[in-house]
Amino acid sequence: MPSAPPPAPADPLRATAVALLNLSGLGLGYLLLRRWIPMAACLAATVVLLVVALPADADGVPGTALVLYAVLLLLAAVHGWFAGLRTRLVWPGQRPVALVLGVVLLAVPVGGALWYDSARHEAVERALLARLDRADRQVDAASGQDFGTARSGYRNALAVYRDLAVHHAGSRAAAQVPDRLKTYYTTVAAAYSHRDYCAAVEPLQFLRTVPDSMPKDQLGTLAHWPDDRLATSLYECGAQGLSTGGTDWVDRFGDLLSTFPDSGQAAKVVPAVDAAEKKAAKAVSGKDPCGAVKQLGTLNTQITQLSNGSGAEADGLGKVAGRAERSGNAGEYQCGVQQYRDGDYAQAQETMQQFVSDNPHDGNRDHARKIAIGAEVAQTLPAAGKKLPTTASGGGISVTVKNDSPDDITVLYTGPVTGSFTLKACGSCKAYSFASPLISGWEPCSDSGKNYPQRTISLPPGTTYFVHKPKNDSTATPGSDTAKLRYGYIYTECAYTTQTLGSTY
Incomplete structure (x- = not known):
């Protein structure tokens, strides 16, 4: 076998x-x-x-x-x-x-492959939906933070939405992206809905960049959704800063005028700035004229800065800036009066001298000059500052002032009448020693052989305060005298110089 x-x-x-x-x-x-x-x-x-x-x-x-x-x-x-x-x-x-x-x-492997492909497709859909859900939770978590901290979270969520929309366009997750974007926009711009306009500016500016990365068909009307809200936020935040004396309002209004020049909000900028200038100008006559003058000076600088890049609104802003400058210059007078009455004589003198320089045709110019003289006298004789100098002049009492010093001197006086004048130096005179006033019988301006430069003025009765100081020596200590003038007498003032080691009086 x-x-x-x-x-x-x-x-x-x-x-x-x-x-x-x-x-x-x-x-x-x-x-x-x-x-x-x-x-x-x-x-x-x-x-x-x-x-x-x-x-x-x-x-x-x-x-x-x-x-x-x-x-x-x-x-x-x-x-x-x-x-x-x-x-x-x-x-x-x-x-x-x-x-x-x-x-x-053969249907076994073919059917198995088809079934598996369907199952894998469903798994992909579930995975994409899970990514969408994680992005939604990220947006929700970021909504409880300030925008500076939340910005990265918003960006990451937006990247997920974009990837779903662009690379998985036919998926169930991608179909939900447009609705998610509506929630995304309202969440990012939540500060605007709460009327926190300053906090809303940065998030709204961020939302305006979203169309750079997200397909327009996914955004629809959202592409321009932030524009009007941003314009409103820029105006309201700028107006708030303007009313409180802040500095960032210039940037806010500047952004508004450059980004939305034709908007209704931009049209309100000049009236808002104009109202702020008028309010500050009115405050010059109030309780704090110096503060108002300072504010007007700041406004002038800020409005000028804003007008340099504001396009169509430049002319209107330039006019308001010019008025703020003029109002500030005119307000220096009230400020100087307030400083004088508060006893800040050095500052009052500086303010009034600046006012005289800034306002050559102002009706208060002569009085301001008198107040500046009185303030300078009061720095040496504080009692001279008890009353505000007037514009009165003349009187019936003669007072002769002589210069017994080798320097040109400026004579300042205030009281019922305020004024100043200069006396030439005495060519044959010298500075006295510091001990000369202690010598018995010593008397300046008494040498009959010298021709003392002098000037006679007429003053009314009352207390007049005199200050003598070298015209060209700012380091010398001024001389002073308090004279109580009465009718029936002729008065003589003598200016002289005493010198010790390192000092002149």
């Missing part, structure tokens, strides 16, 4: 049936040929693939695994074809039935 049955005649139809059955991935062709080891290998490869692939996720099956499995199925089909070419099948007896069965069972 032969050791094995003789091989069957070659049958390509049977071989094809075995190959098709092996393509199912279940090794059924080997089963019909009783090839248990190759069958087990096919089943093991299919199990490994299922373990790797299931459950379906967004990443799918690794490409290497798919390639290896496909190669294995092809090898099993080729090997099964050659093995079934001369080997009879255990079942079914008819070859066409096996062939049909092989074709039918």
Whole structure:
């Protein structure tokens, strides 16, 4: 007897049936040929693939695994074809039935692939929805922070929305992006809805940059949603700073005029600045004229700065700036009077001298000059500052002032009458020693051989305060005298210089 049955005649139809059955991935062709080891290998490869692939996720099956499995199925089909070419099948007896069965069972890998693709697609959708949800939570978390801290969170969420809209346009998550963007805009601009206009400026400026990265079809009307709100915030924040004396209102109004020059909010800038100037000018006559003058000076500088880059509004702003300067200059008079009455004589003198210089045609100029003289006298004789100098002049009492010093001197006096004049130096006079006034019988301006420069003025009765000071020596200590003038007397004042080591009097 032969050791094995003789091989069957070659049958390509049977071989094809075995190959098709092996393509199912279940090794059924080997089963019909009783090839248990190759069958087990096919089943093991299919199990490994299922373990790797299931459950379906967004990443799918690794490409290497798919390639290896496909190669294995092809090898099993080729090997099964050659093995079934001369080997009879255990079942079914008819070859066409096996062939049909092989074709039918091809639906197993094809159907599995289709099912897996659908499952993976759903996993991708769920993953995209999860990304969308995380971005939403990030926006919600950022809403409780100040914008400077929350900016990075808003940017990250926006990047997710953009990626979903651009790279996953057909997904369920991408379909929800337009609605999410509406929430995003209202959340970022929450300060505007709370009427916190200054805090709303930066977030609204940020929202105006969103169309640079987000497709316009996703934004719709949101593309211009921040514009009117930003214009309103810039105006309201600037108006608030203007009314409280801040400095950032110039930047706010400047941004408004440059970004939205034709807006209704921009048209309100000049009237707002004009009202602020008028209010400050009115305050010059109030309780704090010096503060009002300072504010007018600041306004002049700020409005001039704003007008330099304000386009169509430049002329109107320039006129307001000029009026602020004029109002501030005129207000120096009231400020100087207030300083004098408060006893700040040095500042009053400086203010009044500045007023005289700034306002050559003002009706208060002569009085301001008198007050400046009185303030200078009061710095040496504080009692002279008890009354505000008047513009009165003349009187019935003669007072002669002589200069017994080698320097030109300025004589200042205030009381019922205020004024000043200069006496030339006495060419033959010298400075006295510091001890000269202590010598018995010493008397300045008494040398009959000298021709003392002198001037006689007429003053009314009352107390007049005199101060003498070298005209060209700001370091010398002024001399002073308090004279109580009465009718029936002729008075003489003598200015002289005493000198000690390092000092002149």
